[in-house]
Amino acid sequence: MGLRVQAALAGRGFAVELDVADGEQVAVLGPNGSGKSTLLGILAGTLRPDHGRATLDDTVLFDLDARPHRWRPPHARGVALLAQEALLFPHLSVLDNVAFGPRVAGRSRSESRALAERWLDEVDAIEFAGRRPGQLSGGQAQRVAIARALAAEPRLLLLDEPMAALDISVAPLLRRVLRRVLAGRTTMIVTHDLMDALLLSERMIVLEQGGVVEAGPTGAVLQHPRAHFTAHIAGLNLVTGVLDHGAVRDPSGALLSGVRPDADGLAEGEPAAAAFSPADVSIHAAPPGGSPRNVWDATVTELEPRGDLIRVRADDRHGHVLAADVTPQSVAELDLYPGREVTCAVKAAAVTIYPI
Amino acid sequence: MGLRVQAALAGRGFAVELDVADGEQVAVLGPNGSGKSTLLGILAGTLRPDHGRATLDDTVLFDLDARPHRWRPPHARGVALLAQEALLFPHLSVLDNVAFGPRVAGRSRSESRALAERWLDEVDAIEFAGRRPGQLSGGQAQRVAIARALAAEPRLLLLDEPMAALDISVAPLLRRVLRRVLAGRTTMIVTHDLMDALLLSERMIVLEQGGVVEAGPTGAVLQHPRAHFTAHIAGLNLVTGVLDHGAVRDPSGALLSGVRPDADGLAEGEPAAAAFSPADVSIHAAPPGGSPRNVWDATVTELEPRGDLIRVRADDRHGHVLAADVTPQSVAELDLYPGREVTCAVKAAAVTIYPI
Amino acid sequence: SSPSPGGTDAKAVTVYAAASMKTTFTALGKSFESSHPGVTVTFNFAGSQTLAEQITQGAPADAFASANDANMKTVTDAGLASGDAKLYATNQLTIAVPPDNPAKIGAFADLAKPGIKLVVCAPAVPCGAATVKVEQATGVTLKPVSEEQAVTDVLSKVQAREADAGLVYKTDVKSAGDTVKGIDFPESAKAINNNSIVALTKGPQAALGQQFVDLVLSAEGQKVLADAGFGKPAA
Amino acid sequence: MSTTEANPAPASRTGGRADYSGLPRWLYVPAAAGALFVLLPLVAMVLRMDWTRFGELITSESSVAALELSLRTSVSATLACLVLGVPLALALARRHFPGRDLVRSIVLLPLVLPPVVGGIALLYTFGRRGLLGGTLDVLGIPVAFTTTAVVIAQTFVALPFLVVSLEGTLRTVGQRYELVAATLGARPSTVLRRVTLPLLLPGLASATVLSFARALGEFGATVTFAGSLQGVTRTLPLEIYLQRVDDPDAAIALSLVLVGVAVVVMLVTNRISQRALTWA
Amino acid sequence: MSTTEANPAPASRTGGRADYSGLPRWLYVPAAAGALFVLLPLVAMVLRMDWTRFGELITSESSVAALELSLRTSVSATLACLVLGVPLALALARRHFPGRDLVRSIVLLPLVLPPVVGGIALLYTFGRRGLLGGTLDVLGIPVAFTTTAVVIAQTFVALPFLVVSLEGTLRTVGQRYELVAATLGARPSTVLRRVTLPLLLPGLASATVLSFARALGEFGATVTFAGSLQGVTRTLPLEIYLQRVDDPDAAIALSLVLVGVAVVVMLVTNRISQRALTWA
Numbered sequence A, B: 001m002g003l004r005v006q007a008a009l010a011g012r013g014f015a016v017e018l019d020v021a022d023g024e025q026v027a028v029l030g031p032n033g034s035g036k037s038t039l040l041g042i043l044a045g046t047l048r049p050d051h052g053r054a055t056l057d058d059t060v061l062f063d064l065d066a067r068p069h070r071w072r073p074p075h076a077r078g079v080a081l082l083a084q085e086a087l088l089f090p091h092l093s094v095l096d097n098v099a100f101g102p103r104v105a106g107r108s109r110s111e112s113r114a115l116a117e118r119w120l121d122e123v124d125a126i127e128f129a130g131r132r133p134g135q136l137s138g139g140q141a142q143r144v145a146i147a148r149a150l151a152a153e154p155r156l157l158l159l160d161e162p163m164a165a166l167d168i169s170v171a172p173l174l175r176r177v178l179r180r181v182l183a184g185r186t187t188m189i190v191t192h193d194l195m196d197a198l199l200l201s202e203r204m205i206v207l208e209q210g211g212v213v214e215a216g217p218t219g220a221v222l223q224h225p226r227a228h229f230t231a232h233i234a235g236l237n238l239v240t241g242v243l244d245h246g247a248v249r250d251p252s253g254a255l256l257s258g259v260r261p262d263a264d265g266l267a268e269g270e271p272a273a274a275a276f277s278p279a280d281v282s283i284h285a286a287p288p289g290g291s292p293r294n295v296w297d298a299t300v301t302e303l304e305p306r307g308d309l310i311r312v313r314a315d316d317r318h319g320h321v322l323a324a325d326v327t328p329q330s331v332a333e334l335d336l337y338p339g340r341e342v343t344c345a346v347k348a349a350a351v352t353i354y355p356i
Numbered sequence C: 001s002s003p004s005p006g007g008t009d010a011k012a013v014t015v016y017a018a019a020s021m022k023t024t025f026t027a028l029g030k031s032f033e034s035s036h037p038g039v040t041v042t043f044n045f046a047g048s049q050t051l052a053e054q055i056t057q058g059a060p061a062d063a064f065a066s067a068n069d070a071n072m073k074t075v076t077d078a079g080l081a082s083g084d085a086k087l088y089a090t091n092q093l094t095i096a097v098p099p100d101n102p103a104k105i106g107a108f109a110d111l112a113k114p115g116i117k118l119v120v121c122a123p124a125v126p127c128g129a130a131t132v133k134v135e136q137a138t139g140v141t142l143k144p145v146s147e148e149q150a151v152t153d154v155l156s157k158v159q160a161r162e163a164d165a166g167l168v169y170k171t172d173v174k175s176a177g178d179t180v181k182g183i184d185f186p187e188s189a190k191a192i193n194n195n196s197i198v199a200l201t202k203g204p205q206a207a208l209g210q211q212f213v214d215l216v217l218s219a220e221g222q223k224v225l226a227d228a229g230f231g232k233p234a235a
Numbered sequence D, E: 001m002s003t004t005e006a007n008p009a010p011a012s013r014t015g016g017r018a019d020y021s022g023l024p025r026w027l028y029v030p031a032a033a034g035a036l037f038v039l040l041p042l043v044a045m046v047l048r049m050d051w052t053r054f055g056e057l058i059t060s061e062s063s064v065a066a067l068e069l070s071l072r073t074s075v076s077a078t079l080a081c082l083v084l085g086v087p088l089a090l091a092l093a094r095r096h097f098p099g100r101d102l103v104r105s106i107v108l109l110p111l112v113l114p115p116v117v118g119g120i121a122l123l124y125t126f127g128r129r130g131l132l133g134g135t136l137d138v139l140g141i142p143v144a145f146t147t148t149a150v151v152i153a154q155t156f157v158a159l160p161f162l163v164v165s166l167e168g169t170l171r172t173v174g175q176r177y178e179l180v181a182a183t184l185g186a187r188p189s190t191v192l193r194r195v196t197l198p199l200l201l202p203g204l205a206s207a208t209v210l211s212f213a214r215a216l217g218e219f220g221a222t223v224t225f226a227g228s229l230q231g232v233t234r235t236l237p238l239e240i241y242l243q244r245v246d247d248p249d250a251a252i253a254l255s256l257v258l259v260g261v262a263v264v265v266m267l268v269t270n271r272i273s274q275r276a277l278t279w280a
Ligand SMILES: Nc1ncnc2c1ncn2[C@@H]1O[C@H](COP(=O)(O)OP(=O)(O)OP(=O)(O)O)[C@@H](O)[C@H]1O
Pocket: A011, A012, A030, A031, A032, A033, A034, A035, A036, A037, A038, A039, E010, E011, E012, E013, E014, E015, E016, E017
């Protein structure tokens, strides 16, 4: 049961095959243009793949490999799509927006409204029931849109960056609401945000260039990323290469020492990855003495705020870009600016090595 | 010289008085609706205050206290306004967009284009000169808009959240460009972002509810904030109250111990503030033993991602909201969720006390 | 733009004439031009009512040919005419039917038969006034499906075979060629329509206007009119 | 201890612009000239009117019959325009099909065709000997010289107005809400009824008024195609034309009635569509 | 070691929607009916035409004179509409002044006024005995019954088309770019010339075509106000009206010429405005 898709759309270089179990929440991550919205459009029925087949529970959403083709139109799929913009119907009250799904499914007006009230209550938005969508703030509107999507009782709920348009101050609230209402519902959430993946999903899929490059339980994927995008999202520096005397040697020949917490059977010369957090990277004006085993000379290329810290990106001579998180005070003390030559260091104890 | 404004607009509860020195960059911060855009609109001449007076160098921008009123229309002010959206003229090429200012100022076509090329070069956008604005990405368009504003040779440059609409990945690049080209130019930058204030401005003004609540050198204001908004932006927890035996006692009676790095003449009972970073707050499932002097029981209300860390907000029984930054791993280990009862602690050594 | 229509240095005479005069006056205009070298004749053909309205509003006309007495009176009463208007042609109603006469109309009384789609002019316009007179004289009450605004509207409906019959002027049938067939009826003599013409005083070429009037009244003019089916005015 | 939350209400991001119109002052000269150019003829008409006779003139039997017929036919024609024009505008705005530009140009043609020629063309189509005339006759639907013909003529000239202005609105509104409705389970007919049409309302109102106004003023095609019989086909413009011969005052009085009806309809619609716009 | 950058190119955020039109299938029935309703009369006209005589008919001296006059006057009227209508539309769209709704309604009135009545009103205004007639006479500018009168009549009926469609476009475009231009130092006239008008271009093109088409087809006001003098005031529609009875074929041939001119103008403009729209 659940969702089973296999679809290709040549015009966008898209070819994906995946399953979602009944009641499971899956986060879909990937860089811009990797095909996340394309996947959702194909499932919702607003986009038609060249070939492929999708089933949701026992319903065939489409089967373009069969003769004749089967194509179920959007309104008959039981798939609700919630995009970045709430897109509440401006001519209907909040209550009637939420009652829209039940109404078009054939329920009576009063029954639909009762349902709508229940769902508005569920997303903490019952107080807005009588308002027009134009009178809501962005976060309120997005909550109502969630209620509207859920009230339609979709068998599959698709969320396309539901939090992207929101002020940072309302995102946590919406995340809490989603966490509560999504429990037990088959859901795919497109997101750029690690937090959504962590809090809202059980499994995670990473797309790159129209294909699935990583899939698995969210925690496991984040801890041991295989793709650079995943490492980036997880906020980790990643080096891939082969095992060489307990360290990872990458194609440029650089060697990275680390620890192997899992007593795995990784043998010399086998493919391995080394990951470490930018928070564990220290920056020095001159080479540090003492313990750190991994040290590089590099040139600062970018400074970028990350919460209250500043992420420094530095480029070593081998084309590696290293990320380090430091406090604004350190930036000032070390006089960091793009072009500054620095030394970066990370202790081997902070580097995890695992097979890929 | 420089800019000198004093203006009030009753309809928006706006009343501000401030100076900007010639060639100085000032960051304007403040919560939504605090009047930042109103201030810029009044300076650009798109909004007319009820009364007040503004001079830029030796030009009177407006003087509504004089009889008869003086009002210089937008095009005669030498004030360029760059908003969140680039708003490049869609019917002109990138080059002609940038040449617009010089052209309308009366320069010849070839002279204007030469100037435009110089400015495009300055913002690293010379390669787009022949394109239409529709063919640029958001970050590229914003850089061209900066070149266009600068090519008009404004005596005052107003930037209204120039980075807000941009992808996180292009903001650092644009920030670097701005830092370079703004040097020595009288500029006001509205921003929500600490980073912009730190990197792009020398002084900082904080507006709240239409009035100036804080003003001074950027670093000083951020280190010793007086207003809660400033503390929030600076990523600090702030308690204001009076000095009581070397600690700060707030109106609820809670006492916060800290250090006084400046040997100031602060006397018992005088107004004082205590500030500390969320990074210095630790969270425990049970009361910790050992050194921390400041310990509270509180209830987790929100979890919110801040870069790679997670900001936990917790509410103690006295209506204080405390922010603490912890790693995702800690969130998982401590099983933090909204509603969880925890103990928060901060060492006195991490708390700075100063007079306000 | 030149105030005298039709040319800049050459003289131009402007004649306002009822639309029914289009064919005949155009021919006479050619003849006038050949006998008056350097002179062009320009016509404004429209309903007499429209023309009278335009003339009293100051239109630069040199001569006015009206298809009824009332509109001529409007102009002469306004003191715009040089002398009295002269009757120069009469016109009589006839029944116009499609060439194959599908409704088998033979006489005026047939027009009142049920099921016949008859169109006539509205009583307010000259041909309609004439129709009313004939009805009164014959005691036949017509039941038209439409009372048209102009005689041309009646004719075009018969041409389009939309109507089985229409009451129009004899000259209209003649100028419409073989697209319609005319069925004369004696009762039409009860409603003779008078065409009168007069030179105008305020026109830019009043003298030439008078000469055109003279041409219309001359033997040559009368022949052209007779050939087109107009009747001779009673003396 | 507390950290102040940034206010979550999304305020207007660029502030008001009430104090900048950006129009050069000389522009008001041609603008006023344009308004006067239209206004003066109306004033001239009002000045020429003999107001003591106004009431009597507009309440004569033939005038009342014409007004009543005009309102009846114009409303019917407007309804016909809605029934034919709304789907046509939707198809032109939402479907990409070959020859769409050509179809659009053809639909606009009645704008350029002199109404009299339009009337002739309608005769050739719906007349007894016309393209469809035979069929209609067999079906026992007489068209020429009936009130139906008036409605057809008015619809023919008014339809382009509705289609043109509605297509523009449709493109502005876009298709996003319709997609949302579909994923909520609404079938296309439901989407049309519950989303597309309600969202279209303000534009639809002004498009409807434009076509109603054009139908109300229609003269040439009606007189050519439908004829002119009191109470059946003689609409107000035809009555005005006829009255002009006997009694120019009556013609002007009736014209002013026409103008009055139009102004009232436009002002009311303006109000409606502005109210509806508040949620756009 | 490296961390992959997310691709900075801002891609389309919601993906394509090529595969959803959202129109219920039954809708195509009235849409096709609407298109046919307009198309059939044109087809009927083409079918009735005696094509062997077509060339001869449209090249007769009077036809050529009428066509030439029609093009000349319609172009002039369109220019007049632009000169008066663009400022009027700008003022209506950008200034809030008391009575704006009323001004807008009045400007729309020529839409509803039967053209013949419009012609009478124009006579009352610009005729020698009219409101302005005396003044114009003294100034030595005769208006009525000259080619100028034709242009005035055409402008009167065509102006509302331009104003209505332009005002809509102006509201859609908004004022943001004008504000930017002002802060870059452009005075209002410069803003108008270098920003407002270029941005308006696509809408302006279709508005201009609408008013050109209306001017080209104008009949009633012209015949009443300007008269029907060959080469001076007898435009193509008047020529068609005169030819209609004597030689219906000639009338149809000329009508088809009119239709042809209109279709060509519309298709060309469609192309232009779509090209211009690529940067919107
Ligand atoms: N309408 C379209 N026509 C053709 N190609 C398109 C269209 N929309 C998107 N694409 C292309 O298809 C690919 C996948 O796009 P998609 O919108 O699915 O990416 P995404 O993962 O959702 O990206 P983002 O993170 O920017 O939302 C991209 O290469 C994009 O350029």
